[in-house]
Amino acid sequence: xxxxxxxxxxxxxxxxxxxxxxxxxxxxxxxxxxxxxxxxxxxxxxxxxxxxxxxxxxxxxxxxxxxxxxxxxxxxxxxxxxxxxxxxxxxxxxxxxxxxxxxxxxxxxxxxxxxxxxxxxxxxxxxxxxxxxxxxxxxxxxxxxxxxxxxxxxxxxxxxxxxxxxxxxxxxxxxxxxxxxxxxxxxxxxxxxxxxxxxxxxxxxxxxxxxxxxxxxxxxxxxxxxxxxxxxxxxxxxxxxxxxxxxxxxxxxxxxxxxxxxxxxxx
Numbered sequence: 001x002x003x004x005x006x007x008x009x010x011x012x013x014x015x016x017x018x019x020x021x022x023x024x025x026x027x028x029x030x031x032x033x034x035x036x037x038x039x040x041x042x043x044x045x046x047x048x049x050x051x052x053x054x055x056x057x058x059x060x061x062x063x064x065x066x067x068x069x070x071x072x073x074x075x076x077x078x079x080x081x082x083x084x085x086x087x088x089x090x091x092x093x094x095x096x097x098x099x100x101x102x103x104x105x106x107x108x109x110x111x112x113x114x115x116x117x118x119x120x121x122x123x124x125x126x127x128x129x130x131x132x133x134x135x136x137x138x139x140x141x142x143x144x145x146x147x148x149x150x151x152x153x154x155x156x157x158x159x160x161x162x163x164x165x166x167x168x169x170x171x172x173x174x175x176x177x178x179x180x181x182x183x184x185x186x187x188x189x190x191x192x193x194x195x196x197x198x199x200x201x202x203x204x205x206x207x208x209x210x211x212x213x214x215x216x217x218x219x220x221x222x223x224x225x226x227x228x229x230x231x232x233x234x235x236x237x238x239x240x241x242x243x244x245x246x247x248x249x250x251x252x253x254x255x256x257x258x259x260x261x262x263x264x265x266x267x
Contacts, residue, residue: 005144008034010068013075014041020127024149026052036067070094077102089113094141118142136161166255
């Protein structure tokens with residue numbers, strides 16, 4: 001599919017993801033798009049407008065839609081009815097739905113429009129243009145937008161989209177894992193700031209190995225351990241079959257929740 005770059009992008013709901021998208025599109029870019037922000041999230045919107053010349057805060061959500069070619073809906077799922085009530089969206093717009101757990105059919109009923117609707121899962125790392133964003137369905141405008149922010153990965157159907165959404169729900173568990181390691185070290189007499197600094201450096205370093213896509217994830221694990229070594233010991237004793245099965249069960253439960261009508265997804 002041919003990708004189409006748009007020059008006027010609107011964002012309704014300027015929270016953490018909205019801020020990250022604006023930064024990724026505008027920071028250090030020679031010719032950034034015009035970006036129109038809703039007054040919702042007033043402080044953040046004002047900060048972004050002051051920071052980037054092409055970013056403007058609109059009087060209301062209707063003005064955002066009227067001035068944009070593509071509109072990102074980034075309000076909290078539970079606020080969508082209030083925030084989008086009475087909004088008129090012409091059929092020639094592209095609406096990008098980043099609300100967790102809100103299916104396109106649900107959003108189409110709220111907006112009462114025949115405009116193209118695309119679901120997407122951008123993460124805060126779009127601000128560094130390092131995020132691969134899952135989209136459904138594939139659309140030239142949405143795909144081009146997220147290619148600018150690190151890459152796009154369209155999926156075939158909403159069922160597959162829900163699987164990727166469930167994977168996103170594991171993000172904070174990774175941070176909690178690191179915090180648990182830090183607490184363990186502190187319990188053994190290591191200063192908290194020293195443990196924190198070491199763990200950040202350790203996992204930032206091994207994380208860079210993920211950029212080597214020639215090696216599978218299993219291969220990376222094998223390359224970072226030696227037979228009967230410390231890494232193999234922890235992997236086989238702590239993250240053994242029981243914990244692996246428990247993680248799969250938790251993901252299955254989350255996926256079932258995401259597929260319930262009106263369910264809110266991970267955030």
